[in-house]
Amino acid sequence: MKPLFKGGLTAIAILSAFAVHADEEADLIINEEIEMTVRTDAPAHVENLSTIYSGWVFRSTETQALQMDDFENPGMIFVDDAIAAWNTAEGTEGQSCAACHGAPEEMAGVRAVYPKWNDEAEEVRTIAMQVNGCRTEQMGAEEWKYDGNEMLNMEALLASVSRGIPVNVAIDGPVQAMWEKGRDLYYTRFGQLDLSCANCHEDNYGNNIRADHLSQGQINAFPTYRLKNAKLNGVQSRFRGCIRDTRAETYAVGSEEFIALELYVASRGNGLSVEGPSVRN
């Protein structure tokens, strides 16, 4: 019995080894139409990388394929939900997103520059914070939960209309202090496993860690539809998961630390295409 069981495991291991194999040379064209930049020269401020890669590059051929056609991409279902929300008037002002912004396509390019400085609020805003800013300040509506379903759906819609546009997040001027804070966090070794983001995503991208094929941990493709939990996942929830996995006390989603880290990590992807909603495992 025991040897048979072990033989079974080996067989599974061999099968999955083929399944997890990534085509790191593949190019991404969505709907045979939108050409995505999934690899390009690293921006000058990313000192330890020469080339940056989208996480798509490191996924299996099967997972890669799901993102090449909107009818196959489960994340696109949530974009449809968000279009309905976009056109729905809410709050004391009786306004919808569409009332101020027109069609969602009018927002092409917006996703690419977030997080960014907001002059009136004098703060760095993630796109989620800006959506909530519109809801409370313009619509008189309730905030959506950070990384909650409604917010992630809307983020998926805003990303989808920017697909193919290069990420271009500003790192200087009023955001510089937050950017530096984010960079410090990126290189901090957290938890009892004493690991930084850089240990896994800068020093070891392309390597397997147990069954996981490590990417550069880029966020150009968020929100991501993960096959593992069959839903859209937000950037900061992903940060939370990665820090938790170092046996550390994490920061909260929406915290100052994670806003800084999001700004910094976004800037590491300057030049990659906006890709959300993407498909990951």
Place this chain on the structure above:
Amino acid sequence: MKRILSTGVAIAIATVGFAEGMTPDDVVYSEYGEVEASLSGQPGDAAAGLEIMVSRGKGNCIACHQVTALEEYPFHGEVGPSLDGVGEYRTAAELRGIIANAKMTYDGTIMPAFYRTSGFTRPGNAFTGKAAEGELSPLLTAQEIEDVVAYLLTLKD
């Protein structure tokens, strides 16, 4: 009867005393990161060491290391070097030091320290994401490390 009892107590005290002497903070590393003395004072069990190497909740060493002798256990990582033949070219003291705290051998290494409980940034309560409560436990016990050392010493070419 009385004599036997008191001998028993003496041994018990001696064992506790020895165990206390080998808390993570007390381990003595050589200049090159070796640890000469057994952490538990007991010999290691290679078969138990194998289980620790492959189990995710324990050493999970194959998360980062490839080991041909452990091929039947999926999946092996590529973050660290292959451990094939490591029992040939490494001594028990070197292996013990690398597992207890690899940073004493390799400055700044990614390999976690398995017998260390202080000096961390925001240590958590295992994988809950919450802050650790009270004193941390090492990732492996003294005896588990001895078991892994015993297993690694079987990896000869």
